[in-house]
Amino acid sequence: MNEDIELKDPVLPLGRPTLGSAGETGDWRTYRPKFIEENCIKCYKCWLSCPEGTIRVDAHGEYPYIDYVYCKGCGVCVHVCPGRKKQKALEMIPE
């Protein structure tokens, strides 16, 4: 028995979360959500619903902000937007 062989440490399959570990996913987009400020009622449903967390509401700005570097253009935010007087604050436009 080789008692003196070097015992190696195990490698565990751990994946640490990083920003954009799959690259800049914004270039997968065919349509982009366009923000129309005058129709926004600041309900933040778009911020709540974005599956990728690319809609931000910063501490100062009251209006939501879309991070186009990672937004894949799925359109969920446009679907949930109630808008003002049936005019949505978000619409999908071709890239």
Added chain:
Amino acid sequence: MCSCLSRKEKAESLGNDSRIEVKEMVQSLENPQTKLMTGAEAVATAAKLSRPQVIAAYPITPQTKIVETLSGMVARGEMDTEYINVESEHSAMGAVIGASLAGTRTFTATSSHGLLYMGELVWWAGMTRIPVVMPVVNRSLNPWNIWPDHQDAMTFRDAGWIQFYAKNNQEVLDLTICAFKIAEHHKIWMPVMVCLDGFILSHTSAQVEVPSQKKVDNFLPPFEPLAMLDPDNPFAHGSLTDSEGIWEQRMSLIDGFNNAHVLIPQIFTEYTEKIGRLGNYLIEVTGDIEHAECAVIALGTLGEEAEQTVEYLLEKNIKAVVLRPRVFRPFPKKELIVLINKVPRLLVIDRAVSFGNAGQLAIEIQAELFAHKVEVKFHQKIMGLGGMDVNYVDIATEIERVLKED
């Protein structure tokens, strides 16, 4: 307690003996006790002594009394353990993997079809290295029965699990306690399967020396996680991995088994020193190997039965020896070759078949014989499938046939 006593009478008699009971309890904490118990109860007792923090298991046939006994212990408050009732074996292993990653010592048990149903997550635990201990009661696969057959555990011999095959209820208990220490060693860190033959061990009572809790605590320290899920330092375990990552991980697993091959005898030695009995060998030798005409190699209770054959054949003036690997993964290649070099012929008995080829044990030994150019007359035999009775005379008949053929 006689069953004809009324409940009141029972309570009264217990009340009178309460002082003796407390005395016995104190004694059981300090001293080892010899008890009559089945293999399933021996596993449960070993698990109790090892203080697992989470147990998840599914209690339907072919599951055995292991989880029934443990759930009783947890329900009576004898164990400080979270017992998760799940809806299938697949979920049982899933729950155990999650619990292990949350930083707890984990345990589950299964058998036969339960193991196959668990299959996907058995591989998951093996490949991503979850240090869970799982006794597998070896029972026949479809068309199924409750009798011993190694086909179920052999199906998972390549799944990255350390595999032990026990020969009696005592070894079942000892190996189960050792299994926790081996699985959780930071240079090994992989799951361990303690295989015990269905019915012959799992449902048959025999004397078992139960070590005291104090001694087991001295041998087995609390669980120390190598990586633990933590909301402040998040990670994903075993998620989508690229080819390089998989390659690195698999190579590490091969190293892990090499480490285990070195460390298992050391841990067995430590167990023997601190608790007793076990011995540090990977292969048990019974008989006079220097003068043996034939060596029998078999796993589990077949190996124990062959020990009787050795005595039986001595009366007929035939010298035989039994080599019983009790560790099958990592495969004790070097130790086996040293032993095989001393005998002129081999008879390998398998209780499972790799259909389309031969018995798994025979295949692996043949590979080693070729690799080391060992000159030995090789014979193989498949016996005892589906719990077919194999007694010491059957094995003796095989040895006599082998001797006649050569």
